[in-house]
Amino acid sequence: MLALVKTAPGKGNIELREVPKPKPGPGQVLVEIKYAGICGSDLHIQEGDIQLNLRPPVVMGHEFSGLVAELGEGVTKYQIGQPVVSETAFYTCGSCIACNTGNDNVCEHKALIGFVYPGVFTEYVLLWEKRMHPIPENVSLLSAVMSEPVASSVRGVYEQIHITPADVVVVAGPGGMGLICVQLAKAAGAYVLVSGVPDDGRRMEMALTLGADRTVDVVHEDLKGILYGLTNNEGADVYIECSGAPASARTGLEVTRRRGQYLQLGLAGAPFEIDFAKIAYKEIAVYGTLGQKWTAWERTMKLLASGQVVTEPLITDILPLTEWEKAFAKFRAKDGIKVVMTPVKG
Numbered sequence: 001m002l003a004l005v006k007t008a009p010g011k012g013n014i015e016l017r018e019v020p021k022p023k024p025g026p027g028q029v030l031v032e033i034k035y036a037g038i039c040g041s042d043l044h045i046q047e048g049d050i051q052l053n054l055r056p057p058v059v060m061g062h063e064f065s066g067l068v069a070e071l072g073e074g075v076t077k078y079q080i081g082q083p084v085v086s087e088t089a090f091y092t093c094g095s096c097i098a099c100n101t102g103n104d105n106v107c108e109h110k111a112l113i114g115f116v117y118p119g120v121f122t123e124y125v126l127l128w129e130k131r132m133h134p135i136p137e138n139v140s141l142l143s144a145v146m147s148e149p150v151a152s153s154v155r156g157v158y159e160q161i162h163i164t165p166a167d168v169v170v171v172a173g174p175g176g177m178g179l180i181c182v183q184l185a186k187a188a189g190a191y192v193l194v195s196g197v198p199d200d201g202r203r204m205e206m207a208l209t210l211g212a213d214r215t216v217d218v219v220h221e222d223l224k225g226i227l228y229g230l231t232n233n234e235g236a237d238v239y240i241e242c243s244g245a246p247a248s249a250r251t252g253l254e255v256t257r258r259r260g261q262y263l264q265l266g267l268a269g270a271p272f273e274i275d276f277a278k279i280a281y282k283e284i285a286v287y288g289t290l291g292q293k294w295t296a297w298e299r300t301m302k303l304l305a306s307g308q309v310v311t312e313p314l315i316t317d318i319l320p321l322t323e324w325e326k327a328f329a330k331f332r333a334k335d336g337i338k339v340v341m342t343p344v345k346g
């Protein structure tokens with residue numbers, strides 16, 4: 001089957017190759033990919049600056065939706081043809097402090113599909129039954145392709161920080177994750193302000209369509225002044241950093257109120273300088289978040305089923321896998337919000 005493979009570490013080294021179709025072992029399920037989404041982390045793999053465990057040569061891609069194609073021995077929860085998604089982790093050690101406390105999303109030895117194990121930019125992927133989740137009946141396969149970024153956002157916004165209806169929440173960076181966080185913060189009842197830069201244009205409009213109360217272009221408008229106006233000069237209750245841009249992280253510590261919450265969802269490619277003392281002076285609660293736990297996936301499927309989170313409006317482009325270069329370039333140029341690929345028969 002035709003697959004997009006990261007062939008070696010470093011910049012580039014990505015090509016379409018024929019790879020063998022896998023066979024499910026005990027507890028495993030073979031899933032036929034219907035849609036596969038390009039993630040910011042795929043661009044970092046292309047750039048060669050990804051900070052997660054990567055083991056080339058490996059089939060790339062981890063965001064997908066598909067249909068059950070073949071069941072391994074002992075699999076009872078799924079039927080052939082059933083629409084499914086899966087967690088990204090393929091292996092966690094089961095014995096470290098993270099695993100033992102139910103937080104295997106931060107297992108030191110965690111290995112993901114699309115990074116260490118074969119991913120979804122191809123026709124079929126091998127998955128573990130215990131890490132899969134059924135797609136609810138009223139949720140389309142196309143909507144479900146974004147389950148993974150929704151689950152990551154749910155992990156951060158609902159499991160790491162706490163939002164109340166009295167809060168003013170800044171979502172910094174209206175990319176795919178940002179536009180999901182907007183919906184999560186709105187569902188929690190908060191006032192939601194989305195900050196971005198001038199070339200976010202189309203994404204800023206989408207933020208308003210999805211319920212954001214206001215957008216702020218940080219280049220031409222005074223974010224801090226606007227927030228002070230909204231909060232009696234206190235600052236944002238919650239700052240959700242989704243862009244991974246150093247300037248946005250610095251702004252976040254600047255505009256978050258004393259004893260406010262700061263959540264880092266975006267991934268910066270490289271270390272950067274930040275005024276760490278602000279965290280002490282203002283007693284800001286700073287949270288990181290990485291990947292998703294089973295609980296976040298279950299919540300995600302419920303939020304998609306209830307319509308409290310919608311993803312189809314975020315999917316701007318669907319291209320065949322053979323046009324992966326164009327698809328990656330479109331996503332990198334912020335030409336689309338979520339760019340999705342469909343498998344091509346080899």
Ligand SMILES: [Zn+2]
Pocket residue numbers: 039040041062063148149
């Ligand atoms: Zn992703």
Ligand SMILES: [Zn+2]
Pocket residue numbers: 092093094095096097098099100104107108109110
């Ligand atoms: Zn572990």
